[in-house]
Amino acid sequence: MPQEAAGGYLTYWNVQESRELVDKNKELYGVLDGFGIAEVLQARNEGDPTRAAHGFDERDVDTAIQISTQAARLIGRFDVSAITAALRKRGWTDQKIDGGTQLRDGAVQVAASATVRSSSFEQSSSLPPLSPPEHSVADDPAYKAVVRCLGEDTYRATFYGKSPETSLPGLTLFAIGAYAQPDGSSRERLCVLTESTKGAQAAADVLRTKTAKGSRFAGAAVEIDNGKTPMVTMEWANSTASGLRPGAQDQTGELPHLLMSPR
Template identity: 40%
Template structure:
């Protein structure tokens, strides 16, 4: 996935949100329907602490991902884990998610992965089933703040309630079972990039930083058109118009003849801190599958040059 632990987690994009307006212009040859930031993505971001906004965040609408993967496994193969770490692991080792961990991917509505492998799953969970399954793995269960805490020395910490299951890794922000007071959804940069991406079934944000730079926050989101075709949209919020032009120039180098994004239009929006955008159709080709690492590496490098 685009935020898998390791290299991609370090590809954060730097910047300071300058004063002024932002704009998002379409005209890139891909269906730009799909609404504002008042979508499942924003609701999901509202479950995370504000500190998560400095990390790479990946969001997946799990029921939609399950349907797409069932429809075309080759095109949507990267979605097969649905953002559920335990399911991804079972893909290599076999076994039952329900038997091993006390829940199934059908119990999950949305998944969020944050930073170095922490995750937050929203849905409906049988806390007793999770407790029983995880105690078989050597975890010790205790009543926690709003749910059950499961701990095992040297292993990832897990908390679960009737509606949320979170895992914690030491290098990532601690994720809560209940919505915090301040979240990335309250951040103007996240609001702008979310609205630009529109109604998405999967998205990755590459982390907001404070040390200055041309790109404040960048994200890539997957959208579905009315005919069921899938596309990706990149939205990069910049700190100035000059920074936007530099960013667009770097991205356009990846759209020339022979490049994976040949012929793709890069657009600079309106305002003093414009959004730079580009969109492309997904296909069964390895370089154009949703959330494929080899699809987005070149774009991320272009944005941080």
């Protein structure tokens, strides 16, 4: 994603792993059933097959990245002609662009190539590029550090934005990622990159207020690693209990709000 996306919420999905998890255990993983793809949910609400309505479906997508509620970038295998034909039927206009096709319906835009489909849903939001930008979020040292903390086996993660205006003092970036266990269960890990030992201790203290006996996250371990910019971690098991399904923190905001500045 472009570097300018670093200040907003970014949600990453491993779509194929998420599909497998939903197939295996809908009770626990059913909340993942949209796979981070707005068109899947839209077609379902309209009662249409996603492929007929939009020219692709979740089987074509490997990775989905959402930028807040404003834009998305999907990576996979796409039939640009099928996407164009499906959206033309819905009244969209189209034009050729470098590397693919761009389509528009009012403020909503889509660009598609054989391997990338990007979309923006608001007039004020930029359409994510089809080609990797020269400077991307993936190059940002803070994002690199938090990605390493979450781990390579993460199937879904939300990064809550690198923004001094919205985070508590002393925090650089935090994210929550979910990863599946060999037995089919799932765990989530919160990683908080801080500016100093003082900032790390403050983050750890506020998170530990949620781990007392009888609380939703009772027994969850909160740890601080070493270094000049320590990483604070908190980990818990997912379950079907309220607020503990994978990705539930995006809805409840219980832990993220602890780490955000009051507005």
